[in-house]
Amino acid sequence: MADILDRLKAALANRYQIERELGSGGMATVYLAEDLKHRRQVAIKVLKPRLAAAIGPERFLREIEITGQLNHPHILPLLDSGEAEGLPYYVMPYVERESLRERLEREKQLPLDDALRIAAEVADALGFAHQHNVLHRDIKPQNILFEGGHAVVADFGLARAISAAAGDRITETGIAVGTPDYMSPEQATAEREIDGRSDLYSLACVVYEMLAGEPPFTGPTVQSVARQHLSAKPPDVTRLREAVPERISQSLMKALAKAPADRFGTATQFSEALTGVETAPGAAVREKARRNVIAYAAVAILAIIGAYTVISRIVRPPQPVSAAETPRLAVLPFNNLGSSEDEYFADGITEEITSRIAQISGLHVISRTSAIQYKDHDKTLRQIGEELSVDYVLEGTIRTDRAPDGSGQVRVTPQLIRVSDDGHLWTQGYTANLVPGEIFGVQVEIAEQVAGALDVTLLEPERRRLAARPTDNMEAYDYYLRGNDYYGRSVASQDHQIAIQMYQKAVELDPDFALGYARLSRVHSRMWWFFYDRTQERLAMARGAVDRALRLDPDLPEAHEALGWYHYWGHLDYDRALAEFAVAQKSQPNSSDLLLGIGSVQRRQGKFVQALANFEKAVELDPRSAANVGDLAGTHFLLRNPAEAARYFDRAIFLSPDWADPYAEKAGWVHLRLEGSTERARAVLEEARSLGLAEHPAIAYTWVLLEIWDGEYREALDRLASVSSGILLEDQFLYVPKAQLHAQTYGLTRNRQLERAYYDSTRAILEARIQQRPDDERYRSALGIAYAGLGRKEDAIREGELAVELLPMSKEAWRGAYRVEDLARIYAMVGEYDAAIDQLEILLAVPSPTAVPMLRIDPTWAPLHDHPRFQALLAKYEN
Structure with missing residues (x-):
């Protein structure tokens, strides 16, 4: 370091007289110097050599210039910047007064008025910077200084400039951008796409510490703190300081939400949420500061609540939804009153009715995957309502009478029931000939009647989509329903191959059956993804089918969804996949499949916090899907959260006790990899063996690993x-x-x-x-x-x-x-x-x-x- 100091003194001798080192951090060293031209003391911050070499001085200086344009009373200004002996530096005023970190070390907890004033002033600075598209990325007590009794934010742009200049190469330096105690979840997972809500999360951590005397998350290692930012609920600040008003506590919880979308949107919103609370008799905070603090706190708080909600909703049983919210509906499997050979037809009609109702944006509709588990059930509607967290249930009967030549009629009798009091809101019987047009007409009528009974307005685009007739060929439609039946049974290769045969027959009978082509494409893509067939011919069949579907119906949401899966599964082309999923989602707001697809893509991109949020929403719409819950468990495994991962794997096992994967993954991923416990892994595998799952490849593989790791080589x-x-x-x-x-x-x-x-x-x-x-x-x-x-x-x-x-x-x-x-x-x-x-x-x-x-x-x-x-x-x- 002495050598570097000597080099700097020589290189800057004509402009600055460097006196001594003030301090050193992970990214830079700060020196006290005298500005020879203006005869004033300044602080010169010089990048560490390793970091400078990784990102390049020119790019860094270009980026730091952007922050030099910020002129705000609560932002420490940038006076100068340049390069000396290959080391980028920038110059700031020297502030002799203490930092917030020093004050917290002295006082631990600040008076409420002081904490809110500081929060308001920092929020004011952040709001100004965000309006100019500049993020701080490293809000912490060390970067909040006091000048003339007011807070000023230092290092505005250092972390931003390093991130922008270095890009992916920042990992080469071994230096993290951000400080673990105050780092947002999206920073902890190194996501590229962060915005001002990340700064607000960090500010919320600082506000929390000013009030409680410690940050919301602490731990013995950087890794443990980062893990808590990703998944743990922060302790209520009132547990550490009872005098904090409830509204401030709630505002902090919102600003500390895991998902950015659940935080406050602006610094002003956060500031107003905080300072809108009466702090003490006669106490008042400047209105401008009040507005700013609320805005910024809101953003930070919402992020935490969102991610915590992802976790808590899966672990806790679903709760009934109040009537003031969007109505939540489950379409239960309609009972088949006809021949057992028509069971697939009754299930298929139920699925089609569900699909049409799910297109209505004013309703939350539970996925078929969860609803079908109540087929032949003996539970009361109140029990089902509690388990699925729904207000209403649509159930009914279907009776199909077929003549030897395939003609005949179908009788559909639905009834809409309010769960809370078993009140029957609507029922009606429909008889239709076994002709697609008439069957589709019944489906549309049921969807419209349900919307009307629940006082939900149908938008005109929704009416047009509901009225769509996928095919006029009854035999093609019948094969299509059979394909759906096999596709939904499992992920086994045999079921997929039969589904392909059914869909292929459907489109051969009706070459204009766009929906049939869309489903056919999706099965082909799935065959590739699960390594059943990794030939280029398989991908070509997937692309050919979806292209045909889009030529027939360019707006068909199922076709855009199929194209999204093709881009994701077939080519790992995440941007195109997400674009297609977004198109489909406009017409299918209740699709848990689309949320699952979006979350899966984000997880492959390394955007784990965003993935968690979408998996949570998917489970909300499909709460009894073991596969969806398993996706949440797997994501927590990657985030090294053993308790959360184990909890979700347990939930998946509860929902599907004969499915081997959750046992193998809980034993191998959680207990062996994350915990190093062969004893706990063995207990899970013994449970799987008691259910006859010991020969499943994943179970057998995990058993062998356990025995090798445990030194039981003979076994x-x-x-x-x-x-x-x-x-x-x-x-x-x-x-x-x-x-x-x-x-x-x-x-x-x-x-x-x-x-x-x-x-x-x-x-x-x-x-x-x-x-x-x-x-x-x-x-x-x-x-x-x-x-x-x-x-x-x-x-x-x-x-x-x-x-x-x-x-x-x-x-x-x-x-x-x-x-x-x-x-x-x-x-x-x-x-x-x-x-x-x-x-x-x-x-x-x-x-x-x-x-x-x-x-x-x-x-x-x-x-x-x-x-x-x-x-x-x-x-x-x-x-």
Whole structure:
């Protein structure tokens, strides 16, 4: 540092006389100097050399100039900027008075009037900057100074300039933009698209500390604090200081919402929400400050409430909705009074009625996935209403009478019931010939009558959509309903293949059946995504079907949704996928599928907070979908929130006790990876075994891992011997030949001969697979591990690095993380320990499947245990 100081003194000698260092932080060092021209003391802030090298001086200075244009009484101005000896610097007035941090260290809790005045002045500064499209990004007590008794915000633009200039390269420096105690959830997950509501969240943290004496979230490590920002509810400030008025407490909770959309929209709103509270008899705060504080606090508070709502609504049983809110309706499966062979037809008609009602924007309609679980139920409507959190239920009967030639009639009798008192609001019987036009007419009539009974106004575009007739061919419509039945049964390949046959027959019978083409495209895309068929021909069929649908009906929402899934599943083209989902959402405001799609895309982009918010909304519309709840659990796993992840996996298991995935994921992801507890993982797997799920590939794979990590090598080998398939696990993340785990286990028992033999078998399997699909990154990673086990170091590293190149985390934040972890595994196996630690550091610095407890118990990482860098890494990211 002395060398840098000497260089700066020499470089700036003609303009500034540098006297001494005032302080140093993660991004810059501050020096006290005299401005020789104006004969005044100034503070010169100089970027750290490593950071300067990563982002480039020219880009930084261009960005910092933007903040130099801010002229506001509560913003510390930028006097000058430049470059000295390759180090960017900028110059500010030297403020001799203390910072808010120093005052808090002295007083701990501030008087209420003082805290609100400071909040108002900081909010005023933020509001002005936000109007000029400038964010601060690092609001904290250290950056709030006092001059003449008033607050001024310092470092306006430092974090912004660094982020804008560096872009993705900021991660190369190891320096975080923002301060953990005050960092918004979107900053904690390194999301690029942040706005002024992030600053308001940080301000809310500061206001909270001024009142309570500590920030809303504290912890022993940076990681633990960041995790709380992402998922934990802040303690009510009144628990730490009873005298704080309730309205201030509520305003802070809103400003600290996890989702930006749930915070205050502007700094003024936050400021007014805070200072609108009477602080004490006779006390008053300047009206201008009052307005500003409320606005800014509002933004910060709303963010926290939103994300907390994501969590709490899933864990708590749904609560009844008041009549003042948008009516919430569930369409229960209509009872089939006809032949059992027409069961699919009754279910299909129910789904179509649900779909039409769900197009009405004035209603919240529960998804069919949740509603169909009440088929043949014996629960009261009040129980169903409580479980689904709905005000109204539409139920009914369907009777189909068919002649041998396929003609006939269908009788549909719906009834709309108010849950609270079992009041029947509307009922009517409809008889229609088995002709699509008449059947669609009944569906439209039911939707319109339900809207009228609930006093919901139908907009003209909604009326037009409701009146749409997808096909005039009854046989085509019948095949379409059969396709829907098979598509909705499971994600198994066989059900998908039958669904394709049904949809294909439907569009052959009616080549103008746009809705049939849209559904056909979606199944083709799903076949690709689940690795059932990764050929280009499959993608071409998906694209061809959706293109045909859009040519027939350019405004069909199901076609835009299908195109969104095609872009996402087929090409990981997130921007196009989100654009298509947005088009579809305009016409389908109650689609949990669309919310699920949007959340899934955001999760792959690494936007975990936004993903959580959309998954929560999807569960609100589809509360009994185990798959949707599982998506919430998986997202919390990536955020390393074991308690929340376990809670949601438990909910998924409760909803679908015969579904193997939540058991395997709770055991493997939560208990093994996040907690390092083989005991808790074993208990979950034993529960799965008691239900006959032990042979499921995900369960078997997790059992073997548990036994290897627990040192039970004989048991692991016995379990592998009981698996009939040569591939133990194949999913979107991993491809694990049974021979690979045989090899690893024999290696741990020092049986080198069998270890080598099984690694060679693994190699043969994977080389053959790669001949068929050379771009499958899973095969490349697994082959790299096999080569490492065979001592082929260069080949192993080549395959591991190629896997990361094929699917980098920048393109796929979840699946790509597994490739980085596999590369670290390969480096560790071939003795490149520093390279392995480099990869692990990448994973631990962001949400990912890799966690410290896993690194402690997985024997793969045993060679690193005594490495000083590895020990330092574990200490840094320990919970």
